[in-house]
Amino acid sequence: MIDLDLVRKDPAQVEANLARRHDPKLLERFAEARARDAEWRAGRVEADRLRRRRNELSRAIGQARAEGGDTEGLASEAREALAQFDEVEARETRLGAERDRLVRSLPNLLDPSVPYGKDDTENVVVATWGERITDAGSRKSHVEVLEALGMVEFDRARRASGAGFYYLTGPMVLLDLALQRFALDLLIERGFTPVIPPFMLRREPYEGVTDLADFENVMYKVEGDDLYLIATSEHPLAALYMGEILDEARLPIRLAGISMNFRREIGGHGVDQKGIFRVHQFEKIEQAVFCRPEDSPAIHEELRANAEEVFRRLEVPYRVVNVCTGDIGTVAAKKYDVEAWFPRQQAYREVVSCSNCTDYQARRLGIRLGKAGRPGKTVPHTLNSTAVATSRALAVIVEQYQRPDGSVEVPTVLRPYLGGRSSIARAAGA
RNA sequence: GCUGAGGUAGCCUAGCCCGGAAAGGCGCCAGCCUUGAAAGCUGGUGGCGGUUCGCCACGGGAGUUCAAAUCUCCCCCUCAGCGCCA
Structure with a gap:
């Protein structure tokens, strides 16, 4: 969520940033949030005054009782003072809850380098690599x-x-596993710690890492338990330090998540309807980082470079786009997609999503920065990026590496993981 | 799933039976002292804003009461033992 302090201190900046998203409803919600906050603050002054009165009387009764005096007069006065109290307090609670709900529903503030655009057709290509077929x-x-x-x-x-x-x-299957192991080894080489996280999360951490619309659309709920199947290991990895104080000296923390991922949402149309490009369940090696706020732009580039390296070593042509304001989603402040070239489709298709979430997830999850175990005022930044999602990577490899005889050549870099094998063909007599 | 014990500030803990302003320790910060450091001593060290002060905060919620960490009810989580289990 956006820092409430910033909303109060520099609302113009927040508003200008939200305006870049092409959504007038956002500005309405923002204005409403500010109005609720102002009302809440005014209401608090009154509620605090009443609470103060109640506390004073209550202490006076305690003291009088200790001294053996009569307390009935004070007690009836207190009862009287409380008559209007419930209403004022209920109003304060309601306003605060509405304010919080509105602020939480606002998307992250966008990085200035995010291009302005209405949808994915206006994403900006920032790099291309490889010879397309x-x-x-x-x-x-x-x-x-x-x-x-x-x-x-x-x-x-x-x-x-x-x-x-x-x-x-x-x-x-061996090629699928080889892809994962290859990507994992590359990340380990670059200082990442491999992590197999829980594949289910409770609702509370889930609300910390994603937005509610996604939540309803993509998550599988486990019947009978407060658990949801993860849509990506980004989610349990971000929730790993929920409620904790991260020592600045430990940062950055680089994690390589290994998981199966489950998604209900399927845009079932056209070329994706059949095949393994878009499915309910897939495996993914994910990069996830916690870092100091000032380091996140550089680490975002680092994650992108790692993702690019995966496809370079696989020798799969790709391009990188800087995802525009109209397509970026709620949580990321800036996002690159790596899009691999699918020769049969003659199109670049998304295979990697690489996001700098700044403080948005960490604030919702209650993660703070600190020194020597003591909490500070600042919140760390979180970033995440696909290293490889096997179903999509497998799809592009099969399209690119197929041979006229129906076999599939194994990319050179994966061969060591397949015992040196250089191609996959239909078994004789199968 | 059953039984039991627990959840208090960055951490550890007291208070709970018997309702009356959240005690103490560690760590951390500052000052004194010191050539410097440690030790020692003194003070500070949760959140909010409306900041000489006040309110809020004891897992969450509801209730009783003038007043709840404390009493009552519901829920969540953790740990231990037992049961079940790839």
Whole structure:
């Protein structure tokens, strides 16, 4: 959430920033939040005055009783003073709760370098890498290739679990695992600590790391428990230090999350309807960092460089976009997407999302910075980025590395993880 | 799932039975002392703003009361033992 202190001290700055998001409702909500806060503050003065009176009388009764005096007169006076108290206090509570709800519903403040734009068509390309394959006609879709290899089961998965699931089988599983291990090793090399987090979270931490709209749209709720299946390991990793004071000397903390990820939301149309590009369940190696506020822009670039390195070493052409104001979402202050080139589709498709969330998640989660175990006033920044999401990476590799005979070449960098194997082909007689 | 013990400030703890302004220690900060440091001594050290002061804060919520960390009810979480279990 946005710092309430900043809302009070420099509302013009907050308002100008929110205005960049093209959403007039946001400015209305912001104005409403400020109005509720002003009313709440005024109401508090009155409530505090009443509470003070009550406390004084109450102490006087205690003292009179201790001295053996009569307390009935004081007590009736106190009862009288309390008559109007409930109403004032209820009003104060209601205003404060409304103010908090409104402030919490506001998105993060955007970094000045985020380009202005209405939707994903106005994202700005900031880098491109690799030689694209431009003859789509020579290519089959990843679905066709995987089915011809006999290493994926879509129809049976639908029967068992519904649309949006698949069984991956045979050597393709080894390629999936190799991708994860390769990305993980790269991160470990760069100072990340691998973490297998819980794959379910309680509601409270979940509200800290994501926004409510996402919450309703993408989360799977576990029946009978206050638990939700994680949509990305970013969420349990961000919640790792919920309510704690992080010692500045320990920062930055670089974590490499390994998890299965579960998402209900599926925009079921066009080319994504079939296949493994967009599914309810996928594995991902994720970068997550806690750092001092002044370090987050540089670390954001570092995470992006790591994500790019994954695709360079896989020799998959890609571009990087700076996600514009109309497409960036609630939590990130700045976001890069890495988009890999899918030769069959002749399109760049998102394979990595790399965000600087600044203090937005950390404040909601109650994480503070401190020295020697003592809390300070500042809140750390959190960042996250995909290193590799296996279903999407697998899809692009299959489209790019397929051969005319139906086999798939193994990217050089993955071969050590497959015992030196250089291609995956349909088993004889299968 | 059952039984029991717990949840108090950055940390540790007292207070709870028997309602009356959150005690103490550690750590941290500042001052004194010192060549310097440690020790020692003194003071400070939760949040809010309306800042000579006040209000709020004892896991969360409701109730009783002039007054709740304390009594009553509901809920959450943690730990231990038992049960179950890949």
